[in-house]
Amino acid sequence: MMEASLSVITCDKCGEPMIKGQDTVVIAEGKIANSNEELDFEGRGVRYACHLGCWNGMEDDPWDGGVIRY
Numbered sequence: 001m002m003e004a005s006l007s008v009i010t011c012d013k014c015g016e017p018m019i020k021g022q023d024t025v026v027i028a029e030g031k032i033a034n035s036n037e038e039l040d041f042e043g044r045g046v047r048y049a050c051h052l053g054c055w056n057g058m059e060d061d062p063w064d065g066g067v068i069r070y
């Protein structure tokens with residue numbers, strides 16, 4: 001289980017608040033603390049968050065210059 005704290009409480013797609021119980025897509029920045037059969041991830045912060053239903057890929061490119069593209 002991974003937990004992350006978001007400083008922004010609204011969806012990056014639709015701008016509506018994200019509330020308890022909603023399914024969301026979160027892109028977190030952090031490092032791999034351990035790599036065995038599974039990866040332990042130490043999150044430092046959240047880069048992007050939106051409702052699962054709002055998610056339609058990375059075409060908006062929240063990163064300047066674009067690190068990840070699909």
Ligand SMILES: [Zn+2]
Nearest residue numbers: 011014051054
């Ligand atoms: Zn949304």
